[in-house]
Amino acid sequence: MSTKHSKAAAQYLRTPDVALHHDATFFNVRQKRDRMAQALPEWEQLREMADQIKRHTATHLDSYLEQFEREAKANGIHVHWAADADEYNSIVLDLLRTNGVKKVVKSKSMLTEECHLNSHLEAAGIDVVETDLGERILQMMALAPSHIVMPALHVHREDIGRCFREKIADYADIAKTYTGDATDENDPTLLTYIARMHLRRQFAEADCGMTGANFGIAETGEVVVCTNEGNADMSTSIPRLHIVSMGIEKLVPTVKSMGIFQRLLARCGTGQETTVYTSHFRGPRPGGEMHIVLVDNGRSSILGNAEHWQTLKCMRCGACMNTCPVYRRSAGYSYTYFIPGPIGINLGMLRDADEHYHNVSACSLCCSCDNVCPVKVDLSQQIYLWRQQLDALGHASTMKKTMSRAMALLFNRPGLYTGMLRLAPMVNWMPNAVLNAGLNPWAYGHKMMTFPKKSFHQWWKENKAGDAQNKAQD
Amino acid sequence: MPCYVDALYPEVGIATLRLLRSLGLDVDYPERQTCCGQPMGNAGFEKMAVPLAKQFDELFAPYDYVVAPSVSCTAYVRHQHPRLTGSEGCQGTAGRVTDLVEFLHDVVKVTSLPAKFPHKVSIHNSCHGVRELGLSAPSERNVPRYNKIIDLLRLVEGCEPVEPERPDECCGFGGMFAVEEQAVSRQMGIDKLKRHIATGAEYVTGPDSSCLMHLRGIAEKEAMPIQFVHLAQILTAGIAE
Amino acid sequence: MTTTREKILSRLRENTSQQYEMPNLAALDAIRYADPVAEFIVKTTTTAGARLVELTEGETVGDCVKRIAGTGIVASALEGIEAQMNPDTVGDVRELMTAEVGVVEGRIGVAENACIWIPQQMREKAILFAVQHLVIVLSRTAIVNNMNEAYALISDDDSFRGKYPFGTFISGPSKTADIEGALVYGAQAARALTVILT
Numbered sequence: 001m002s003t004k005h006s007k008a009a010a011q012y013l014r015t016p017d018v019a020l021h022h023d024a025t026f027f028n029v030r031q032k033r034d035r036m037a038q039a040l041p042e043w044e045q046l047r048e049m050a051d052q053i054k055r056h057t058a059t060h061l062d063s064y065l066e067q068f069e070r071e072a073k074a075n076g077i078h079v080h081w082a083a084d085a086d087e088y089n090s091i092v093l094d095l096l097r098t099n100g101v102k103k104v105v106k107s108k109s110m111l112t113e114e115c116h117l118n119s120h121l122e123a124a125g126i127d128v129v130e131t132d133l134g135e136r137i138l139q140m141m142a143l144a145p146s147h148i149v150m151p152a153l154h155v156h157r158e159d160i161g162r163c164f165r166e167k168i169a170d171y172a173d174i175a176k177t178y179t180g181d182a183t184d185e186n187d188p189t190l191l192t193y194i195a196r197m198h199l200r201r202q203f204a205e206a207d208c209g210m211t212g213a214n215f216g217i218a219e220t221g222e223v224v225v226c227t228n229e230g231n232a233d234m235s236t237s238i239p240r241l242h243i244v245s246m247g248i249e250k251l252v253p254t255v256k257s258m259g260i261f262q263r264l265l266a267r268c269g270t271g272q273e274t275t276v277y278t279s280h281f282r283g284p285r286p287g288g289e290m291h292i293v294l295v296d297n298g299r300s301s302i303l304g305n306a307e308h309w310q311t312l313k314c315m316r317c318g319a320c321m322n323t324c325p326v327y328r329r330s331a332g333y334s335y336t337y338f339i340p341g342p343i344g345i346n347l348g349m350l351r352d353a354d355e356h357y358h359n360v361s362a363c364s365l366c367c368s369c370d371n372v373c374p375v376k377v378d379l380s381q382q383i384y385l386w387r388q389q390l391d392a393l394g395h396a397s398t399m400k401k402t403m404s405r406a407m408a409l410l411f412n413r414p415g416l417y418t419g420m421l422r423l424a425p426m427v428n429w430m431p432n433a434v435l436n437a438g439l440n441p442w443a444y445g446h447k448m449m450t451f452p453k454k455s456f457h458q459w460w461k462e463n464k465a466g467d468a469q470n471k472a473q474d
Numbered sequence: 475m476p477c478y479v480d481a482l483y484p485e486v487g488i489a490t491l492r493l494l495r496s497l498g499l500d501v502d503y504p505e506r507q508t509c510c511g512q513p514m515g516n517a518g519f520e521k522m523a524v525p526l527a528k529q530f531d532e533l534f535a536p537y538d539y540v541v542a543p544s545v546s547c548t549a550y551v552r553h554q555h556p557r558l559t560g561s562e563g564c565q566g567t568a569g570r571v572t573d574l575v576e577f578l579h580d581v582v583k584v585t586s587l588p589a590k591f592p593h594k595v596s597i598h599n600s601c602h603g604v605r606e607l608g609l610s611a612p613s614e615r616n617v618p619r620y621n622k623i624i625d626l627l628r629l630v631e632g633c634e635p636v637e638p639e640r641p642d643e644c645c646g647f648g649g650m651f652a653v654e655e656q657a658v659s660r661q662m663g664i665d666k667l668k669r670h671i672a673t674g675a676e677y678v679t680g681p682d683s684s685c686l687m688h689l690r691g692i693a694e695k696e697a698m699p700i701q702f703v704h705l706a707q708i709l710t711a712g713i714a715e
Numbered sequence: 716m717t718t719t720r721e722k723i724l725s726r727l728r729e730n731t732s733q734q735y736e737m738p739n740l741a742a743l744d745a746i747r748y749a750d751p752v753a754e755f756i757v758k759t760t761t762t763a764g765a766r767l768v769e770l771t772e773g774e775t776v777g778d779c780v781k782r783i784a785g786t787g788i789v790a791s792a793l794e795g796i797e798a799q800m801n802p803d804t805v806g807d808v809r810e811l812m813t814a815e816v817g818v819v820e821g822r823i824g825v826a827e828n829a830c831i832w833i834p835q836q837m838r839e840k841a842i843l844f845a846v847q848h849l850v851i852v853l854s855r856t857a858i859v860n861n862m863n864e865a866y867a868l869i870s871d872d873d874s875f876r877g878k879y880p881f882g883t884f885i886s887g888p889s890k891t892a893d894i895e896g897a898l899v900y901g902a903q904a905a906r907a908l909t910v911i912l913t
Contacts, residue, residue: 001654010657019661025896027640034613042744043616049743055735062727075880081720133902134893150893157895188897199903200845204809222880230844230889230904237841238808248723255870256740259863262884263827273762273828274862274886277904283880286838296723304730323614325644329661361655364648364662365516366601371614387518396518400650404514408522411477411508412529418505424481441653445660446691449482456480456487460503 001399001441004358009330023328025153030322032271033372040263049260051376054313057218057251058303064218064251065294071221075283078291085115088295092117092210092243093124095291099241101126101207105199107225107232108132109212110148110316111245111295113338114351129202131231133195140167146332148339149269149318154331161186168198199231209235211281213246214315215261216292219254222282223292226265226275233279240288242281249299249312261315264374269317302350307385311346313375320369320379326362335359342369342379349386357395360386399441421455476544476683477509483683489706490543490574496713497582504533511558512550517650520558527551527558535565541577543706545603545682546649548573553606574706575609575681579622584629590712592632595703596670597623598680598689599642609681613642623681623705630708635679638669647688663692670700677701679708745863751826755858756912758829763887764900765829765908776852779911780818783850787815790846792837802837811839817846821885821910822875823865824858830884831910832865834877843883844904851885852911 013019037043057064069079082088096104104126112118118128118139130139134152138145141163145151165171174197175190182190203209211232213223223244225232236242252261266272284290303309321327321341332340337348337356345363348356360383369379390396410417428450442448454462475487494501510530511523530551534540542548548571555568578584599621603609610621627635646652646662653659667689670678680686683704690702717725748754759767768779777795790800790811796818805811819842821831831851833843843849859865869875869882876882889904900906 003654006655006657009655013657013661016661020665023665028896037614037616040616040746042746045743049738049740052735052738056737059731059734062724062731065724065727081718081723083719083722087719131903132893133891137893150896152893153896155895160894188894189899191894192891192899192902196901196903196906200812203903204812228889229891229902231902233840233844233883234903237839237844238812248727253737256863256866259745259861259866260740260743262866263862273758274830274884276763276886276889278830278884280882281880282882285840285881286879294723296719296726300723300726300730303727304732306732325646325662326655326658329658360518361651362658364601364644364646364651364655364659366644366648367605368601368612368614368642368644371605371612384516387516388520390518397654400517400654401519403650404517404519404522407509407513408519408526411511411526414506414508417477417508421481441656442691444656445652445663445695446688447694449687449691451482452484454484456475456484457505459484459488460505464503 001397003361004336005330005334005362008334009362012330012334019329019331022154022331026322026328029271030372033268033319033322036267036271036273046260046264047374047376050264050374051313053252053257053260054375057253058249058309058312061248061251061303064253065248068216068218068221068251071219072292073221075221076290077221077283078289080291080293082293082295082297084297088115088245088293088297089117089120091293093121095243096121096126096208099208101241103127103129103202103206104208104210105129105131105202105206105235105239106210107212107227107235108135109210109245110339111212111247112210113145115295115297129206131199131202131235132227133192133229136195136199137163144333145338146340147318147321148316157186157188157191160191164191164194168194174198200234203234203238206235206239208241208243209239210243210245211236213244213250214265215258216246216251217255217258218251220282222280224258225279225281226277228276230277233277236281240285242284242288242290244281244290244292246292246294247299248294248296265315265317268319268372268374298350308346308350308382310377311343311350311382313377314343315375317374319372319374323368323372325366325368326364330362335362342383343377346379346382346386353389353393354395357390357393360390418457421457424451424455425453427451475503475507476542476547478687479543479683482687483704486543486683486704486706489704489710490541492713493706493710494541496710497584502537507533510547510551512547513649515550515554516648520554524558527555530555531559531565531567534567538570539577539581540567540571541574542571543574543681543704544684545573545600545607545609546684549602549606573603573607573681575603575622575626576607578626584626587629587709588713589629589709590631591708593677594634594636594673594675595627595677595679595708596673596675597621597635597637597641598645598670598678598685599623599637600680600682600685601642601644603681604642610642626705626709630711633708636673636675638673640669645685645689647685652688660692663689664696667693667698667700671698675700677703679703679705681705743863745861746827747860748826751858751860752855754826755824755829758826759887759910763829764890765887765910767910767912770911770913776911776913780816780850783848783909784816788813789816789818790814790842791818793818793820793852802839802842805839808839808841811841812845814846816848816850817842818850818852819843821851821853822857823868824853825862825865825884826858827861828886830862830865830886832869832875832882832884834875835879835881836877838879840879840881843885846905848907848909849885849888849905850909850911852913854913
């Protein structure tokens with residue numbers, strides 16, 4: 001029995017050093033989050049409030065969206081609505097064409113990845129430049145992200161250096177202007193400087209800046225974008241056209257509620273007190289234009305899913321991945337969905353269960369994710385519930401089904417069960433060849449257990465007579 | 475009595491029984507019990523666990539408390555059985571189930587034990603124990619630090635309980651997970667064992683035999699130098715039978 | 716013909732069953748410091764990776780800026796600053812990318828995370844991001860304990876909003892750890908930040 005995840009994970013673990021380095025790197029981020037949590041006495045209160053605010057917003061979303069649109073329009077922002085990825089991609093392409101845009105600078109947006117915007121725009125001849133350093137590296141190397149917040153941590157500096165030297169036309173000129181201390185051509189400080197200069201040129205040449213939105217504030221029609229690199233701000237301060245892509249579930253009711261979410265986001269996602277930049281966009285720049293595209297793409301349906309609507313609370317912070325012992329040891333590429341880890345398992349199933357059921361095996365139900373989630377999404381219970389759906393979807397593993405049926409057969413017949421217990425020690429006498437063959441998956445990592453001669457049940461039966469006597473004597 | 479304890483680790487059951495009796499409690503073992511249904515549930519076939527949940531609810535209804543030397547079974551009964559049995563005809567047994575640690579620490583509130591176990595032991599904080607039963611403060615949360623397992627072990631003469639690094643990271647058993655995601659499960663087990671061994675302890679102990687079974691299986695195959703003992707066995711160690 | 720907007724809104728309404736109440740945010744017991752100014756200074760100069768200058772008696776902000784900028788181009792719209800570039804009047808916004816130093820005013824300082832709220836008062840906000848070294852002038856009386864207090868001010872008092880519809884919290888110079896997790900200051904925006912505390 002295997003899934004695409006279990007196979008990919010097994011392959012990844014063939015180089016355990018790589019896997020353990022990945023595990024240590026992300027556990028380190030989890031520990032930084034822990035330190036942040038311990039430093040704030042009100043930590044659990046923040047989580048509780050964030051959970052309640054998101055539940056409230058999601059269950060009043062129609063009126064909050066109407067309020068958001070009204071306020072945004074009053075401030076001169078154009079608001080568009082997209083039912084699905086196709087409509088979203090068309091709206092964006094239309095806007096770019098209308099404005100004669102040749103080059104777009106983009107800051108990080110999971111939504112645009114969800115809708116495959118980049119390839120849609122590139123097919124139309126538009127130059128799309130990712131400006132988050134990790135995303136830019138992946139774009140230049142044609143690699144997929146491995147994590148939603150730190151997408152390129154698995155890429156080696158030597159490969160990045162080689163890629164930059166190959167793909168950045170004025171690499172040599174830029175390198176000459178470097179005045180720092182790094183001497184190795186693959187030093188991260190030097191490479192970051194090269195990327196800085198390369199990207200600043202892109203900002204200067206771009207006709208449009210596209211951002212996502214970490215939050216949209218219904219009360220005032222403003223969007224909040226949080227970055228460490230300042231790339232979203234550079235993208236929107238130089239080109240005159242600003243397009244925001246926002247999932248409809250990103251709304252929060254009021255400016256004051258931002259106090260809860262801003263304090264949780266970076267602490268949970270990267271273990272910092274704050275991102276360097278927390279920018280509030282409330283209207284177009286003087287002489288510029290600002291558009292917000294509100295995207296549904298399945299979210300309004302998820303709201304009606306009693307078992308899984310709470311995924312709408314997700315802030316895309318990445319804390320659940322960092323704490324997941326399975327994600328840490330299998331890494332992003334083992335998952336079939338572009339978002340890995342606990343939230344990715346759930347969102348992938350909601351997106352396309354037939355495509356992404358493979359990830360449902362990637363969980364030992366340890367519940368650590370539930371405890372780090374800033375908005376208390378019941379991630380592990382949702383994964384457990386997806387497991388119950390697999391059979392009906394036609395994706396349950398035959399072996400698991402057979403084993404479960406065998407167990408049910410046994411456990412529903414106490415007489416048969418106790419009979420089997422008496423026979424169980426026979427397993428001890430089976431030759432190793434049989435026990436360790438491919439037939440016995442337990443033997444992959446474990447030495448086979450020895451069945452004791454007497455089960456507890458048998459011991460009880462033999463000894464209770466004696467105990468009854470003792471009791472009578474009391 | 476968890477099905478795998480019944481079949482593989484009866485000594486844990488016997489120790490549990492002796493311990494409870496030594497505290498003057500009236501202990502019974504309904505013989506028609508088999509399994510709580512967790513293995514099927516976690517594999518995705520909880521419908522197969524429904525008759526077991528109903529059986530469990532009826533069979534254990536006459537008792538004031540139901541005690542199990544297993545945190546994962548206890549957690550499954552407490553959190554999933556109410557949904558599986560439904561409310562019609564339900565005896566509410568799920569609300570009276572505890573694991574051994576909760577029972578000793580919170581119900582009996584035991585303050586002394588005659589047990590002796592002069593060894594350093596590394597605590598295996600099973601996930602379901604920590605995060606579903608509250609046996610210790612989860613390392614992810616900002617709550618006052620506590621550990622009921624350590625509290626109990628401190629009552630045992632000579633016993634030195636310690637915790638490994640990443641004190642409540644999952645060992646990788648997860649029921650069907652261990653066979654479906656073999657490679658990840660094994661790596662999680664190896665990593666956990668290394669951390670237990672690094673404490674210098676002679677034994678790994680915990681409230682759940684399924685975790686211990688998984689770790690022991692890996693340790694034996696990889697020839698890793700550490701032994702395993704269930705908490706119930708330590709709490710009755712050295713007591714005359 | 717129903718628009719997408721109508722379709723989405725009606726689907727949301729259909730799919731909403733149980734509704735939840737908004738919690739009382741005032742009940743939050745947010746962290747407070749015995750000396751918020753001291754906390755702000757520590758956070759600014761350690762975790763945020765910025766420099767901080769406490770203005771001494773007799774010294775002006777303009778003097779301070781001159782020391783920082785040396786011979787570099789200074790951009791500012793603030794009075795009392797000798798600037799070669801002005802974000803209110805600059806012709807091509809990209810010129811601001813050539814400025815060595817940009818000087819702006821911050822209205823709120825946040826002790827818990829060294830954030831400074833800067834409402835946009837100048838025509839081109841690029842001054843906040845495009846210059847090499849950003850200098851923020853902040854009054855020590857403007858420092859609050861935490862983000863909840865900061866957002867309460869912004870929410871309740873319009874004087875904390877700028878002339879233009881943009882505002883940002885900035886905490887330290889831009890940074891990244893995207894290459895192998897190695898922390899590097901100076902990503903795409905300012906490479907250095909100095910706070911002048913008045």
